[in-house]
Structure formats: C-alpha cells, structure tokens
Amino acid sequence: MTSRLPDRHDAVITGLGVTAAVGQGKKEFASALFEGRHAFAPLRRPGRSAPTADPEAPFLGAELSELPVPEGVRARTLRTASLSAHAAVLTLDEAWREAGLDDADPARIGLVVGGSNVQQRELTRLHARHADQPAYLRPTYGLTFMDTDLCGICTERFPIRGFAHTLGGASASGLLAVLQAVWAVRSGQVDVCVALGALMDLSYWECQAFSAMGAMGSHRFADDPGAACRPFDRQRDGFLFGEACGAVVVEREGARRHPEPYARVLGLATAVDGNRDPDPSLAGEISVIEGALAEAGLPAGDVEYVNPHGTGSLIGDETELRALRESGLGDARINATKSITGHGLSAAGAVEVVATLLQMRERRLHPTRNLVDPVDPSFRWVRQAALPFPFETALSLSMGFGGLSSAICLGKWR
C-alpha cells in the first residue's frame, strides 16, 4: 500500500499536556473523552457570579478540580500565580516530560502562550478587594495583571531560552499558538517550540456579556447541566464554558533525539475575514480548510477525521458544517470535543489538537454528547459511543470573534 502522507514536512509533535474539568493529564482526559463523561454544573468559582446574581439562575459550565503543585514550582511563586498561570505550568510540565525536553538545548526552545486577557476573574476579584483602598494594591499586580506573567512563570520553571510571548486570537488563540510554533520551528528560529492554549479564566462580567449577546447558553437546559452542552444538535442554545489548558510540543524532526512523534504537521492556514463581529464567515472557513489541505498536498477525500470548532453556537455550527461540506469533507468522521469539555476559549484549539492526537494514537473516536437531532444528519457523526477507527489524517478547526479562522492538518507519524 502506498502512503497517502506527503513526506516533505518535517514539523512533528512529540509531547502533549492537558488539564480539563473532565480530567487532568492525558490519561484521565482520554478516558473521559472515550466514555463521554462531563463535568458541567453551575459555575461556583469565586468571582464568576455577580454579587447581585440570582442564585437560582447561575451560569453553567465546567470547572477544574483542585490543581496539584507541579514539581519544582515554589510555593512563593504560586502565591501570586493566577489560576491560568498555575494551569499553564502544570500542563506544560506534562508535555515537557513526555517530549524529554530536559535533554534539549534551552536556547533552541521557544514558547507561545495562546490567549489574551486570560486572567479576568482574578483581576475582577482584586479590583473589588481594593476598590475602596487602592493604595494597598500589591505591587506585584504590576507584573501579574499581564498575560505574559504566564510566560514568566513557565520559563522560570523550565529552561526555555529561545523566546517566549503570548499570542491573542480570541477562541482561535490555542490553535494559532500551535501554528506559530510550527512556523517558528520551520523557519529555524528554534528547534522546539511549545504551544500553550491558556486557561481563559472568565469573571462574571464576561459570562454576563457572552450570555447577553447570545453566545453562551444554556437557559433552555438550566435544570439539566449534563444536557446543556450540545454542539451540532438542533436543541443547542450556545456554548458552555469549560476551564481548560492544553500544551503541544512541536519540533523539527531529527534536530535532536526525540521520542516517537504523535504526528507530522502536514498543513496550516489562517485567515481574517475583515469582520469585527462574532459572526462566522463561510468564505473564511472554506479558505483555511482549502489552504491547510493544499499545503498538506491532500485531497479532501483523504481526510479521515475532522475535529471541528463546534461550540454549540446557533449560526457558527451551521456555518462550519456548510464549510466542511463545500470543501469536500462531508465524508470524514466527525465528533465534537466541546460537547465533553465545554468551550475553553483561548485554550480550545490546543486542547482539541491534544484530543485529535490522543484519538489518533488510540485508534478510536470519542462520542459526541447530546447529539440527539443533528443539524445535518448526513455527516458521519460519532454519537452515543466511542468508535474504533484507526486513522492517519485529521483536520482541526478553530474560529474566533473578529473574523478569525484557522486550520491544521495532521498526519500520523510512522
């Protein structure tokens, strides 16, 4: 049998880390995915409900259980680390170990943290605490309010000396960080680049706005949190928030002795639609799908699995299915990771690359929760139960407010 995979691309993925409400670490996360477990409930983290909120009508979503302290991270660091920063260093720790990066040259390692304005809940709480006494605001706030504090904490713990910065792209941030990491490796800027999809820590202000603009559900399923998150189902009424963080180690194949990769990066694409609004763009989505496939040198019919953006948005889900259909991807297997994890916003794209590669290695696809009445039943959905499905090619999509679309095409390493 001849390979369907082109061999001219040399960026490979050698390490993954994930922290999600359904599971911390790849093992627990994968078992939650394949079993279709969920962690949706009323959001209870301090700062996520307005002081005047109706306790009978909480926002729904999925929150992390208590995070362990990663080895080598000092208690004094965690005192002033936000939840986003703690999740970042913990998730990086898992990916770092798997890729064996202690053996890599620190000067040849980069870090891209996907996300902007990720620490909103912690900032809201600090502002409230000091509203009447700003003179006592802790001086460290001058460091920690910036998202780049995540870079500082991660590079203080791990010897990353090539470069480190954040990259904001709304809900496409996590995948854009992966794309940037691939470009950094391909260009020769570094040999290894870790892409992190940062935990977007929403405060009640953002929950309120997302809910008011109709992006965040679920009023319809307020009494049944397990049924509330339903991407691609006709009963969907918006996304449900899910705290998460994902880490993806990208490196140039053979630049050092690295573990056997999960996959090769075959193709990438990103586009802007010239649209400041939250509306999805069919043309933008088609353009990134076609761009990623063209770079991969793959005909659409050879893509075996699609990991879609699929948030549960009324118009977004329909537009994405049209884009997939019109791009010739209507025959690929498809599920919706966010039906299990919720929408991690800045984290989502990185978490979904992790989910795609765990499924690729496990040779099966996870179910899609609550997909009772699909918007388009002609797609090859994985619905109630995990499906054994060995596959070698996958496409993952991430979109963001402000007209952002991005896609990555991955091929199993062998």
Added chain:
Amino acid sequence: MSHQEVFDLVVKHTREVVPELDGHTFEATDSLRELGANSMDRADIIMMTLEALSVSTPLAELAGANNIGELAKLIHDKSTA
C-alpha cells in the same frame, strides 16, 4: 501598636510571601534580601504590613531600612506620626 507588634507583622507577612522561611527564627538584624526575598517580594511584604496597620506612605520612604528591625521602626514611626 508597639514596635514589637509591627516587627511581628513584618515577620508574619514575610512568612506568607516566602513560605520557605516557615521554620526560620527571625531576628531584628535579618535582611529580607539576604533571606531570599526579591524586590517584588519585599514590596508586597511592606504593602501587606502597611495595610494591616492602615498606614499610608510611599514605599520609597521605607527604602532606607537595612534589616527587618529598621523596617519595623520606620513603619512604626509612620504609624504613630
């Protein structure tokens, strides 16, 4: 608030900011810097102590302290001014 009570507050907040010092026996001659508190740690320790005492003063006016005893004295002087 006595000088000793201000000293105890500085020690309390130093332990909070630098948990590694939990078992340390603090002396007036201890330098925060030499105990491993960096400039941001020291600024937070001082701000937490000022807040506990409801004292408002620019941190620069406390910069001359060479050790915890001198720092506690400067803060005590501000609190009684």
